[in-house]
Amino acid sequence: MNMDLLSLLLLAVLLLSVVHGSVLGTKRMAAGLGSMVGRLLLRVLSILAALLLAGWVSPYARDWADRTLLDMPAGELPKWKGIGYSLLGFVSEFSLLRVVLLFALIYPVCLAALALLGRWRTPTEEPPKRKGKRRSGGTFMDRVGGAGLGLVAGVWRSLLLLALLFVIVSLLPKSPVSPYTEASPVYRAVSQHVFEPAAGDWISGKLPVLTASAAEELDGILQRKYEAIDRNIPADIAQAAVRIAGTGNEKEKAQKLYDWVGSRIRYDYDKVGAYENEGVWHEQTPRDTYDTRRGVCIDYARLYAVMARSSGLQVRVVTGLGSDGRGGYGSHAWNEVYLPDEQRWIELDPTWASGGDWFDRENFADTHIKQSVL
Structure with missing residues (x-):
């Protein structure tokens, strides 16, 4: 049976995640999975905070760009200054570009601030570390449990990959990856039953029709x-x-x-x-x-x-x-x-x-x- 490239990639992600979980064992895989979820939550909160702040700052940034353009000196300008004023013109006229630039500037600050906030806590005494040889794999059931958690992590990674491809296909339908992505039955099923209902009008805003x-x-x-x-x-x-x-x-x-x-x-x-x-x-x-x-x-x-x-x-x-x-x-x-x-x-x-x-x-x-x- 022929299988598309994306389905093969997703299958590889799942298999590697299961093998990795089996090697680590249940306890270490559970800790890694919890850490992965924590990092993802931190990034999601940072993205939401950055988007809200970018939307709030956007009108002020537009007013500042307008005032700066009005005060632009007459005559020929150095090349770097000309490029700067041209960029300000785009920032002033195109709201989407303005929000994207503000988001790119604000997101790292939000991420760092939330990371520092998460680490700020009352210090507690760490339990003494056990001495002796550390088990790498554990029993058979330990490996089975780790493989099961690895499968969960693999499904999560696959969904993140599909979500990224969904955004690329929706915003850049002419990109090189779009035809391979849209040919995958796995992508179509997840897109139609998960991403498209969740995105709502965002997708319907890009419906292809002729003039x-x-x-x-x-x-x-x-x-x-x-x-x-x-x-x-x-x-x-x-x-x-x-x-x-x-x-x-x-x-x-x-x-x-x-x-x-x-x-x-x-x-x-x-x-x-x-x-x-x-x-x-x-x-x-x-x-x-x-x-x-x-x-x-x-x-x-x-x-x-x-x-x-x-x-x-x-x-x-x-x-x-x-x-x-x-x-x-x-x-x-x-x-x-x-x-x-x-x-x-x-x-x-x-x-x-x-x-x-x-x-x-x-x-x-x-x-x-x-x-x-x-």
């Missing part, structure tokens, strides 16, 4: 070429779709294809930029999307439709408006699949699958406005 100017292009694709191109299903794509969908009822097959398309295809921000900045639309077929593993919403939807039809599902492509997570809407495309057992059409959005579960979602209509169906 309103792309609406005509989407409609043109469906009106001109959809029937001719997408009904001719390549044999290898059809075979892959049947294998991915497997056995089961229509909903189970639709879910498996949704997971596959949503995790294997990467959103093509370069294609969006070429259209918005240069007016150049790189039209592509489901064949192109399948081969390159890249596309925008209409490409996700068309590939899903081709693969779903190959698996015997009744599927439609829907175009309309999708929420951009910032109070506006942009041109978007998604799919509907008919479930004969339930006698209803369900809606699904494979483009947004990497950021949450958009398969037959109860509040789907809150973020999608249907305009045309084919």
